Amino acid sequence: MREAELIQKISKGAAKSSFGRHAELLGIGDDAALWKPRPGHEVILSCDWFLEGTHFLRDKHPPDAVGWKALARALSDIAAMGGAPVCFLLALALPTDLTGRWLDAFLGGMGRAARKFSCPLVGGDTTRRSEVLINLTVIGQIASRRALLRSGARPGHSLFVSGRLGEAELGLWLLRKFGRIPSRGKSRAFLSKHLYPEPRLALGRWLAEQRLASAMIDLSDGLSTDLPRLCASSNVGARIEAAKIPTVRMALSMPERSPDSLELALHGGDDYELLFSVPAKKVPQVPRSYGGVRITRIGEVTKPGSIVLVDRNGCELPFANRGWDPFRET
Amino acid sequence: MREAELIQKISKGAAKSSFGRHAELLGIGDDAALWKPRPGHEVILSCDWFLEGTHFLRDKHPPDAVGWKALARALSDIAAMGGAPVCFLLALALPTDLTGRWLDAFLGGMGRAARKFSCPLVGGDTTRRSEVLINLTVIGQIASRRALLRSGARPGHSLFVSGRLGEAELGLWLLRKFGRIPSRGKSRAFLSKHLYPEPRLALGRWLAEQRLASAMIDLSDGLSTDLPRLCASSNVGARIEAAKIPTVRMALSMPERSPDSLELALHGGDDYELLFSVPAKKVPQVPRSYGGVRITRIGEVTKPGSIVLVDRNGCELPFANRGWDPFRET
Numbered sequence: 001m002r003e004a005e006l007i008q009k010i011s012k013g014a015a016k017s018s019f020g021r022h023a024e025l026l027g028i029g030d031d032a033a034l035w036k037p038r039p040g041h042e043v044i045l046s047c048d049w050f051l052e053g054t055h056f057l058r059d060k061h062p063p064d065a066v067g068w069k070a071l072a073r074a075l076s077d078i079a080a081m082g083g084a085p086v087c088f089l090l091a092l093a094l095p096t097d098l099t100g101r102w103l104d105a106f107l108g109g110m111g112r113a114a115r116k117f118s119c120p121l122v123g124g125d126t127t128r129r130s131e132v133l134i135n136l137t138v139i140g141q142i143a144s145r146r147a148l149l150r151s152g153a154r155p156g157h158s159l160f161v162s163g164r165l166g167e168a169e170l171g172l173w174l175l176r177k178f179g180r181i182p183s184r185g186k187s188r189a190f191l192s193k194h195l196y197p198e199p200r201l202a203l204g205r206w207l208a209e210q211r212l213a214s215a216m217i218d219l220s221d222g223l224s225t226d227l228p229r230l231c232a233s234s235n236v237g238a239r240i241e242a243a244k245i246p247t248v249r250m251a252l253s254m255p256e257r258s259p260d261s262l263e264l265a266l267h268g269g270d271d272y273e274l275l276f277s278v279p280a281k282k283v284p285q286v287p288r289s290y291g292g293v294r295i296t297r298i299g300e301v302t303k304p305g306s307i308v309l310v311d312r313n314g315c316e317l318p319f320a321n322r323g324w325d326p327f328r329e330t
Numbered sequence: 331m332r333e334a335e336l337i338q339k340i341s342k343g344a345a346k347s348s349f350g351r352h353a354e355l356l357g358i359g360d361d362a363a364l365w366k367p368r369p370g371h372e373v374i375l376s377c378d379w380f381l382e383g384t385h386f387l388r389d390k391h392p393p394d395a396v397g398w399k400a401l402a403r404a405l406s407d408i409a410a411m412g413g414a415p416v417c418f419l420l421a422l423a424l425p426t427d428l429t430g431r432w433l434d435a436f437l438g439g440m441g442r443a444a445r446k447f448s449c450p451l452v453g454g455d456t457t458r459r460s461e462v463l464i465n466l467t468v469i470g471q472i473a474s475r476r477a478l479l480r481s482g483a484r485p486g487h488s489l490f491v492s493g494r495l496g497e498a499e500l501g502l503w504l505l506r507k508f509g510r511i512p513s514r515g516k517s518r519a520f521l522s523k524h525l526y527p528e529p530r531l532a533l534g535r536w537l538a539e540q541r542l543a544s545a546m547i548d549l550s551d552g553l554s555t556d557l558p559r560l561c562a563s564s565n566v567g568a569r570i571e572a573a574k575i576p577t578v579r580m581a582l583s584m585p586e587r588s589p590d591s592l593e594l595a596l597h598g599g600d601d602y603e604l605l606f607s608v609p610a611k612k613v614p615q616v617p618r619s620y621g622g623v624r625i626t627r628i629g630e631v632t633k634p635g636s637i638v639l640v641d642r643n644g645c646e647l648p649f650a651n652r653g654w655d656p657f658r659e660t
Binding site for chain 2: 002003004005006026029030031032033034035036037039042043044045046047048049051054077078080081083087089091093096099122123124125126127128129133135137139140142144147149150151216217218233325326327
């Protein structure tokens, strides 16, 4: 296969799954993609590595899930700003022997995500490599001055999270332990959250439109890593109630010595849920769920200094930053 | 070094070289970058791999040149559309032992290019990897409906190229042959074109503003690869006069058995010159040079069918597509 054929295959896959061209977009086939933004809007830009061996394993993760997840996790950054997706660029390096069925399945999964989240592929770059390397650039837009930054949290604001935390990490643990995907049951749900995460785009957009949140971040590396990031940007501290964190509900049939649910919720990566702060007077407007996704108050923003985790008795538990960090020596 | 420190280092390097924040830009430090486009303009989007072993060699290419070239070559796609750079995202994976001096020099070279081409760094992604992996996304803008596509060439239009073709390939050949960078002389000029290419942004923008060109592409993979791309997009053929192609001027002191200058010009990659078509009635308006860069008419656009290379006697020479293709079996 020559590069031109590969680009044609990707382009055809994009068109077939109707995640190719848009009326306002010039896509694959020129030196660059062109797009006309909506007047009065700002452009949101983000890129994400998704590398074999680091972010996924070729022998454990189905190519369909690799394609889906590569786009879904990149779009989580658009969700975290409160924006709407516009389009994406795919930089793909892969071995020649994966340009057949593996690539078809990969493009299939990516195409399903592109349709689901209304985000067409408009360009990219391809090359040959012994390992699969993926870098996705996602482009979004949002009405001017409505973007939800990490820096807007103030002491007294309440802290909320969407969904349940730690499910994706438990899914990865199950995949590692059993080495295959169960056909049904609770395990499959956890695994699905690990393989096919859903960025909280609708919730993020709604929070920005309603001006409910004062600051927001997506939980990609774990609460214990991402909460300190939000606190540092806002120059605040936080007090989190351990009992209020929405942890995974373990099934009775769960294998023994499965990981602790609080540990999973604090340090598990890949959840792609939203963590956001809300000023006290707007807290009553926050619903218990939005679009089927639960919303839970887990604590409050405090003065700068420390991030504290408290148990039911008011005793402080350690809140160590132990989420995902590719540069940590293990 | 932890990821946060690495991001801080990149962010500081960006600020120091004043290629960090812009008045209208929210840069590094949030979930995504934000940018407000100019009204009446379209957004140009492109991304480019720059991988150790494929696009550069860690033991041959100075980190300063790796940083410069990664940005310069990505910006060539903005030049090829006739646009102006806005900002870029840097996705960088590297081994921990390169986060010191190597990274400093890399960021230095990238910072110089960012200042030179007015294109600030606004975000990206970092991770650890045994080899250096770089993916750059560049964002540009251009007044609506002024972008120069590959698809606008028509039979009878003249074909022009900027600069001289094959210089970068000769520079790479010299680097491979002698394994080091000469301190002066003609060789150094060729090497400089290989290590520190300059995207033809000013020329590209001028051609779009003056509405002189009907189609344009940048020569990244070699004339013999990129001309067929332009012809395919425009559904036309071409007739190129070999004697008119601006080839490298070999120095007298050149080593024997150095490559043929026409071969270099046809198949050499990495020139980042512009190839563009101009309607007959506008040809007299094309200057002999623009901003110190020579502009040469090399042939004309013909009816669809074939791309022909002719010598001084009108004899046809082979015009085989032998430029850079990462998927070609060698």
